[in-house]
Amino acid sequence: MYEGAVQELIDELGRLPGVGPKSAQRIAFHILEADPEDMKRLSDAIRAVKERVKFCSICFNVSEQETCAICRDPRRDETVLCVVEESKDVMAVERTRSFRGRYHVLGGSINPIAGIGPDQLHIRELLNRLSDDRIEEIIIATDPNLEGEATATYLARMLKTIGIKVTRLASGLPVGGDLEYADEVTLGRAFEGRRSLIG
Amino acid sequence: MYEGAVQELIDELGRLPGVGPKSAQRIAFHILEADPEDMKRLSDAIRAVKERVKFCSICFNVSEQETCAICRDPRRDETVLCVVEESKDVMAVERTRSFRGRYHVLGGSINPIAGIGPDQLHIRELLNRLSDDRIEEIIIATDPNLEGEATATYLARMLKTIGIKVTRLASGLPVGGDLEYADEVTLGRAFEGRRSLIG
Secondary structure, eight states: OOOHHHHHHHHHHHTSTTOOHHHHHHHHHHHHHSOHHHHHHHHHHHHHHHHHOEEOTTTOOEESSSSOHHHHOTTSOTTEEEEESSHHHHHHHHHHTOOOSEEEEOSSOOBGGGTBOGGGTTHHHHHHHHHHSOOOEEEEOOOSSHHHHHHHHHHHHHHHTTTOEEEEOOOOOOTTOOGGGSOHHHHHHHHHTOOOSOO | OOOHHHHHHHHHHHTSTTOOHHHHHHHHHHHHHSOHHHHHHHHHHHHHHHHHOEEOTTTOOEESSSSOHHHHOTTSOTTEEEEESSHHHHHHHHHHTOOOSEEEEOSSOOBGGGTBOGGGTTHHHHHHHHHHSOOOEEEEOOOSSHHHHHHHHHHHHHHHTTTOEEEEOOOOOOTTOOGGGSOHHHHHHHHHTOOOSOO
């Protein structure tokens, strides 16, 4: 529709997740009118991420070095491992400041429809870490959805034979939420996982 | 939060219009995992737009040449000029395929709060075109909002002294819409602008 370069940019932007045709056009015109220095920084940032960012050879978190900042940090507890689906989940857990152990990023979840089985995830590498490291507990923090639960179940069964402590993040009512708006599965889980307040 | 390059990319993406922190993170991870060739194309497209795209010296539409494709097209009617706020609006009108005249892009609308007055818009250049060209009608197609209406009124008053035909796009019910959901201003305009069906 537009002449060459503008249309090419709209097309490329439209391929990004969550960017529809209208947003792509809006962003393209913003880029067109923005400060050239700012836009050079954006263009360079895309390039830099592709050139500099790799995955940690131990836990598969994103990293600009051979191993990530968390795996390199000697103050992190080596005995507890939190297993997550994506690097984004590492950040989400880090934001809570309530976990001082280490991570293992699976690179997704078991999803037969999308053709993702255990072999497509970093499960073999997780088993290798268990044989080398002094890990005492594995916290499975996959997403609380169908694929995440299936992955958690798969891992729990596999790890049972190794005789290691395996836990799963609690499901229940979101803090600050409203009981009457909770879906029945979440509310059911909240009942199952109820905790004693007195005695 | 993330290491260097990833966080830089999230920050740059977060400055784009309509991209919040969560979207910025999602897009950054998409870029991280996407095909390097695709992402080089995106990075190059941003650069190309800044380097190659200018504004038409006649109508201020986006163009990769001195004048835009519409101004260069001898088949377009020189006697009718459609005045719009942005290049995006040129495309919106073009998509209707119901206008075969030429355009004039103001580069925005009169907005005292944002400090945009008539001098910040390409109104002087519009007057210059009127003295040179064989223009018989000006269709004011600014947005049907407060700023667009103010701009239309300003232009109409200014052009009245020149003695040229000035029209404004009709306001009314959107086609395919539902009368009961129309706001009262739109519905009021639809009454004012009612057209005779018989006789």
